[in-house]
Amino acid sequence: MTKTESQEANAQKPGVVDTRLGPHFRLQSVPIGAVRMGEGFWRPRMQANVREGIPTFLRLMEEHGVVDNFRRAAGRSDAPFRQGSFGSESDLYKWLEGAAFALQSEDLPELRQTVDQIIDDIAAAQEADGYLYLGTLSSAGPPRERFSNLARSHELYCAGHLMQAAIAHYRATGRDQLLHVAIKFADYLTQEFGPGKREQTDGHPEIELALIELFRTTGEQRYLELAGFFLGLPQSLENLPPIAERPALVGHCVRSGYICAGGTDWYAETGDDKMWRNLLHLWHDLVTGKIYVTGGVGARYQGEAFGEPYELPSARAYAETCAQISHVMWAWRMLLVTGEARFADTIERILYNAFLSGVSLSGTEYFYRNPLASDGGVERQPWFGCNCCPPNVHRTLGSLPGLIFSTSAEGLWVHLYDACRASLTAPDGSTVELAVDTRYPWEGVIDITISPERAQDFALFLRIPGWTSEARVSVNGEAAAGAVQPGGYHEVRRRWEAGDRVRLVLTMPARAVESHPRVAETRGCVALMRGPVVYCFESVDNVQVDVADLVLPLDAADPGGGFEGEWQPDLLGGVTVLRGPALSPAPSHAPGPLYRPYGSAPPPTMRKTDVTAIPYYAWANRGDSAMRVWLPVAQEAG
Amino acid sequence: MTKTESQEANAQKPGVVDTRLGPHFRLQSVPIGAVRMGEGFWRPRMQANVREGIPTFLRLMEEHGVVDNFRRAAGRSDAPFRQGSFGSESDLYKWLEGAAFALQSEDLPELRQTVDQIIDDIAAAQEADGYLYLGTLSSAGPPRERFSNLARSHELYCAGHLMQAAIAHYRATGRDQLLHVAIKFADYLTQEFGPGKREQTDGHPEIELALIELFRTTGEQRYLELAGFFLGLPQSLENLPPIAERPALVGHCVRSGYICAGGTDWYAETGDDKMWRNLLHLWHDLVTGKIYVTGGVGARYQGEAFGEPYELPSARAYAETCAQISHVMWAWRMLLVTGEARFADTIERILYNAFLSGVSLSGTEYFYRNPLASDGGVERQPWFGCNCCPPNVHRTLGSLPGLIFSTSAEGLWVHLYDACRASLTAPDGSTVELAVDTRYPWEGVIDITISPERAQDFALFLRIPGWTSEARVSVNGEAAAGAVQPGGYHEVRRRWEAGDRVRLVLTMPARAVESHPRVAETRGCVALMRGPVVYCFESVDNVQVDVADLVLPLDAADPGGGFEGEWQPDLLGGVTVLRGPALSPAPSHAPGPLYRPYGSAPPPTMRKTDVTAIPYYAWANRGDSAMRVWLPVAQEAG
Numbered sequence A, B: 001m002t003k004t005e006s007q008e009a010n011a012q013k014p015g016v017v018d019t020r021l022g023p024h025f026r027l028q029s030v031p032i033g034a035v036r037m038g039e040g041f042w043r044p045r046m047q048a049n050v051r052e053g054i055p056t057f058l059r060l061m062e063e064h065g066v067v068d069n070f071r072r073a074a075g076r077s078d079a080p081f082r083q084g085s086f087g088s089e090s091d092l093y094k095w096l097e098g099a100a101f102a103l104q105s106e107d108l109p110e111l112r113q114t115v116d117q118i119i120d121d122i123a124a125a126q127e128a129d130g131y132l133y134l135g136t137l138s139s140a141g142p143p144r145e146r147f148s149n150l151a152r153s154h155e156l157y158c159a160g161h162l163m164q165a166a167i168a169h170y171r172a173t174g175r176d177q178l179l180h181v182a183i184k185f186a187d188y189l190t191q192e193f194g195p196g197k198r199e200q201t202d203g204h205p206e207i208e209l210a211l212i213e214l215f216r217t218t219g220e221q222r223y224l225e226l227a228g229f230f231l232g233l234p235q236s237l238e239n240l241p242p243i244a245e246r247p248a249l250v251g252h253c254v255r256s257g258y259i260c261a262g263g264t265d266w267y268a269e270t271g272d273d274k275m276w277r278n279l280l281h282l283w284h285d286l287v288t289g290k291i292y293v294t295g296g297v298g299a300r301y302q303g304e305a306f307g308e309p310y311e312l313p314s315a316r317a318y319a320e321t322c323a324q325i326s327h328v329m330w331a332w333r334m335l336l337v338t339g340e341a342r343f344a345d346t347i348e349r350i351l352y353n354a355f356l357s358g359v360s361l362s363g364t365e366y367f368y369r370n371p372l373a374s375d376g377g378v379e380r381q382p383w384f385g386c387n388c389c390p391p392n393v394h395r396t397l398g399s400l401p402g403l404i405f406s407t408s409a410e411g412l413w414v415h416l417y418d419a420c421r422a423s424l425t426a427p428d429g430s431t432v433e434l435a436v437d438t439r440y441p442w443e444g445v446i447d448i449t450i451s452p453e454r455a456q457d458f459a460l461f462l463r464i465p466g467w468t469s470e471a472r473v474s475v476n477g478e479a480a481a482g483a484v485q486p487g488g489y490h491e492v493r494r495r496w497e498a499g500d501r502v503r504l505v506l507t508m509p510a511r512a513v514e515s516h517p518r519v520a521e522t523r524g525c526v527a528l529m530r531g532p533v534v535y536c537f538e539s540v541d542n543v544q545v546d547v548a549d550l551v552l553p554l555d556a557a558d559p560g561g562g563f564e565g566e567w568q569p570d571l572l573g574g575v576t577v578l579r580g581p582a583l584s585p586a587p588s589h590a591p592g593p594l595y596r597p598y599g600s601a602p603p604p605t606m607r608k609t610d611v612t613a614i615p616y617y618a619w620a621n622r623g624d625s626a627m628r629v630w631l632p633v634a635q636e637a638g
Helices: A003-012 A042-063 A066-073 A089-105 A109-125 A155-173 A177-192 A207-218 A221-231 A253-270 A273-290 A321-338 A341-358 A389-403 B003-012 B042-063 B066-073 B089-105 B109-125 B155-173 B177-192 B207-218 B221-231 B253-270 B273-290 B321-338 B341-358 B389-403
Strands: A035-037 A405-408 A411-414 A420-425 A431-438 A445-452 A456-464 A471-475 A488-496 A500-506 A510-515 A525-530 A533-538 A564-568 A575-586 A595-597 A605-615 A630-632 B035-037 B405-408 B411-414 B420-425 B431-438 B445-452 B456-464 B471-475 B488-496 B500-506 B510-515 B525-530 B533-538 B564-568 B575-586 B595-597 B605-615 B630-632
Touching (some): A035 A042, A035 A389, A042 A066, A155 A207, A177 A207, A177 A221, A253 A321, A321 A341, A341 A389, A411 A488, A533 A575, B042 B066, B042 B089, B042 B109, B089 B155, B155 B177, B155 B207, B177 B221, B207 B221, B273 B341, B341 B389, B341 B456, B488 B500, B525 B575, B533 B575
Parallel strands (some): B411 B456
Antiparallel strands (some): A035 A420, A405 A411, A471 A500, A510 A525, A510 B595, A525 A630, A533 A605, B405 B411, B445 B500, B471 B500, B525 B533, B575 B605
């Protein structure tokens, strides 16, 4: 294909979410293949994902029988059935979707061939009527009846991930073998489930958004209707009302993110106002009381669940990697519906912090939980009893090029900033080439060169992150008209000609952030941020002190606490560290009574010391360590 | 019996723990029946326990089939077997022990008769070889094999509570029907378990301390040996090393308290140094990082478990009532071994706060968890899915008269202060009558009249609580010699004559207590205490403010924050409340962003307001409410 043909093909392709027909999408998502990552922040991580993470995890799945289970079901193997956690086949489906996203970005013949073989085994395992679920093969007992334990079996959850994998693979390759498997299964489900038929749903949502994406892919209205049917049911496992009626974010965070994403898809296609109003209400609940400064979601181990508003413990944060991912899924759909920057701000908060912390710099080891403090013993693992997180990381990293831009009838939207080249579709259907050059998130200068196929009028919407205190936009060296407001999209509307240069400068000093006074655990504390990146103090960088005792001497006149960024190309894959002053008690706080009369102990002698903070996402990559995101602020005259 | 005969009988009776022969007990425990509670703090609660709590809970156990299960096993009933949680028969055994303790205090013919009937049903349910466990009767499936799921079945846990109930009943009444059931079961266990036999133990400790008490009661050495065998095994359910080797307090708090109590019993009988050294080490772990200011034990819902040191969340405190009780059991044994006041201080901290909060003022409703903060919706219940706590409350309240005093070769010990009369045994074996008159814990004046049968020399050891800043002791109006040091026993050694009067005055202003700086959740906060009583702010007393927003304006010069005690005879059964000044933001903190730049928000306008604190144990007795134990200290010049 020539470049122009490729552009045209891309223009007709859907993005991560197919927004082309949904009447309530304000924005159109951009095909993954339309964006080519440059020498920026994300490409090394995406390469580690494709070159190390994806093949290593497939090898582990083969070792643990996850793929053999399909071969056995297909009669192609005598390997014993090996039961992982409920629905472990979903791990393979998510992995497949991740591989398919990678294949949307670049042609990787070996991976393409491996994927084709696995798809062939999956297809062969499908039963004649379309049903496909391996949980019934457990050697521990007789085959269980289909759908007999939907609360826990993950049958529909697996079906949903199968559908998403099939769609991603179809979009990547045009091959439809897996898509037909998914369609056959979906057709079977439409026969089995619905009003007057089985009136139950899965304990773990996923089928809803998958069916809607399958509807978008096939045009088959019944899939949308079935998704709506499932969305209208209460969640029996946790005894929660349907998502359109849920009064607050409660229960299992991953499930919550998935069902909210599905609900948003439903709104986008149907305009269901009740659903939309409640999604906005639940979003407010999330961002005003239930999300960590890192973008982590989930305060409680018990039930892997949301806590009460402001219940955000640091060391006991659950913040499951999958929960962060499911909230990116939700936020992305909210953004596509509204074009409001607050949703992109949350995506950014999650991606650079509690999502990315979920994977090692090597790309092969994963956090399930992402705490904000540790006294040691917290390490990433290559494999888990429940492996939901690793392949969710694979597919999220694979999808990233699709989350950077959108288009709309008004023009082009830039949500995330990273070095890349993109071929986008202008409102008139012609192609616009964008070149983004930036060292973001380490530097706040973003240069965008815009080359429309033909000169024309449209708007360029640049997200101005809510975290910045000052932003400037210039076009071809001249300051753009109008105030640039953080927390929204700055619209540059003009007649664009090939080679027009837009420069966005975001002021990016180190800054101390405090939490709402009702967050008991971080009262009187601050976290350091620079740009979208949350920092932490890791013991390996601060061996002269105990990070559990550190306090920061701040005053309101210096909101950055005297911390300065310093680029370290050889540290942790290249990071900007923050260096600055802290106080540490001498001796350490560790001994001493647990309770004592207020004011009875003399204030400890505090020693000033220079400390180093690293990006939170990069911690725990250098062996066992202690870590703190939040540090108390030193009180004047203790 | 004449009074003198009663005294002699008591002198030969064991207390809650039979310390008479254990070579490593420094102190002797005093029979429950030797102490008659007066018009003090505990008697109304013990009366509510005997008159309301115990009969109401028996009625509920009958309604739920807990007693019928025994009748069915005995062939005396056709009622269907009704499975509660694992080992629900232990609820009945603990209830029986509580009833038996009550019968040690006073003759209650109706209760005695009810108890005898229940014992008859239990005895009839015992199998011919001595085995007695109802879990195998589940109608859900075929009878399970004995001891086939010890990690979860609670078979030995139930056996232990049966033994303790039998011993208490024997001590109360001299009747030995249940004791013979226990002995027969214990004999069966010695045949089944031990080196070269079944080498496993129960997932929930209890059998260890029960067997040792049965050894003390019968003199049968094999029971002690079997207890030692069980104590030497790892705890398989939670994968924990034997208690003598456990490096820290981890895992399920109730189980931990029980096994530590059993380990202390083992040390008292055998002098096992390794056990003792580790018990002291674990105690240190408890009091320096893992016990709430209320005496609550257990930071985590997940596993009902200890957290890391300093992990003490308030609203999410688990602090199961049974965990507090098990730590009283442990502390009591540590006290009997050592005569060290720190153990009695912890007993006091627990009893007046996070133990007593476990039961309503009515005596009939119970907390399973005892959080230190709530935004509402936390209510005591009369019945639970797992009913371990209510009968544990019954037996602990019943045992209280036995925890007030001890004796030793040196003299008499007073651990807890409450109005009562006691007949204790002097070192020469003669009787000493003690009369304690006090309004403790509301007032710090304790008058003790000592009347030995014959004038003689011995020491009176008075616990001087660690919480007091000043204590004075006088005898017959003259200040006693020697400094009175808080945190120890003050020894008054003299020739005692009938009618000698000792007065102990403990200074008891309201005081603000702070926690160790590493307790993240209460950093910068204080809790108010007065004497041993921890206070809290409940919304019902402070309707003009939101207790979630309150801060206390303290300075080091006024450690009580301006709070004054005020006796309220008609409030909550009679309590001393604390009244004083607090600050409240106007408007409330509730709205506002979750994260913001440090110092970016103007300090809220703080309104001064008078607030009322009530004893923590009494909260949630007046309908749904919000509550806080810890409040932030207002920072000067915000």
